[in-house]
Amino acid sequence: MTLTKLGELTYPQIAELIKDGEITLLFPVGTLEPHGRHAPVGTDNFCAEEIAWELGKRTGWPVAPTLNYGITSGLIAYPGGVKIPKLQYEELIKIILENFLQMGFRRIIIINGHGGNTESIGKVIKDLIVEDRGNRHFINIDWWYQSTEPLKEIYGRPGGHAALDETACILVFRPELVREGDFSLEEQSRMKPGVTVAPYSSAVLVYEEGDASPDFDREKATKFVERIIDNIEEILKEEVRIFEKSFGRL
Numbered sequence: 389m390t391l392t393k394l395g396e397l398t399y400p401q402i403a404e405l406i407k408d409g410e411i412t413l414l415f416p417v418g419t420l421e422p423h424g425r426h427a428p429v430g431t432d433n434f435c436a437e438e439i440a441w442e443l444g445k446r447t448g449w450p451v452a453p454t455l456n457y458g459i460t461s462g463l464i465a466y467p468g469g470v471k472i473p474k475l476q477y478e479e480l481i482k483i484i485l486e487n488f489l490q491m492g493f494r495r496i497i498i499i500n501g502h503g504g505n506t507e508s509i510g511k512v513i514k515d516l517i518v519e520d521r522g523n524r525h526f527i528n529i530d531w532w533y534q535s536t537e538p539l540k541e542i543y544g545r546p547g548g549h550a551a552l553d554e555t556a557c558i559l560v561f562r563p564e565l566v567r568e569g570d571f572s573l574e575e576q577s578r579m580k581p582g583v584t585v586a587p588y589s590s591a592v593l594v595y596e597e598g599d600a601s602p603d604f605d606r607e608k609a610t611k612f613v614e615r616i617i618d619n620i621e622e623i624l625k626e627e628v629r630i631f632e633k634s635f636g637r638l
Contacts, residue, residue, distance in 0.1 A: 419458030
């Protein structure tokens, strides 16, 4: 299918899109924060945006422009990080989603690239369903949660922040931004239960036991990312089907 980027349409085209019955919108969100010495500070944005575009090609759902700023916390001390305070972020997300609803979209699928945003997004979308009940449908997808099985199958190792999974994503979508020679094994830091460090000791964070260091093989990365997008597409189609049935639209 043809990818439709909402920001590239004229307003009559958007009106026509909604008039023709397109009620679903993909909305990528991320943040600016360090991702080691080898990956760009916009990694969370690029991953969310490119995954949303790939899903848009597959489903025909239009894709809104990416919200490139979010709730950066433990990495804010490093150059390149930008933090939107939690309350202001929630207000901003709510305003944007309300505007999409006012345009005529009724289902908004958020492709989230940053864990710091998850709690606030969840709060906002639950608040927004109070009005116009049953006619609003929100889904938030934290894309990296769909990487667990592909990581095991393709790499046999875990992921982490700026580690195997995120680096693979950037390697596929924005390979010119990856600086393989700047990565160092000594730069990784494993997060330990009961230990809080501020700022994080490293901009490459491992969440569980095992080597999560990046693999710069682009062929493997392509297979890995395709599997993630397959998983997300399957989840979204199932959630839409169940919602439509639950609210009597089938």
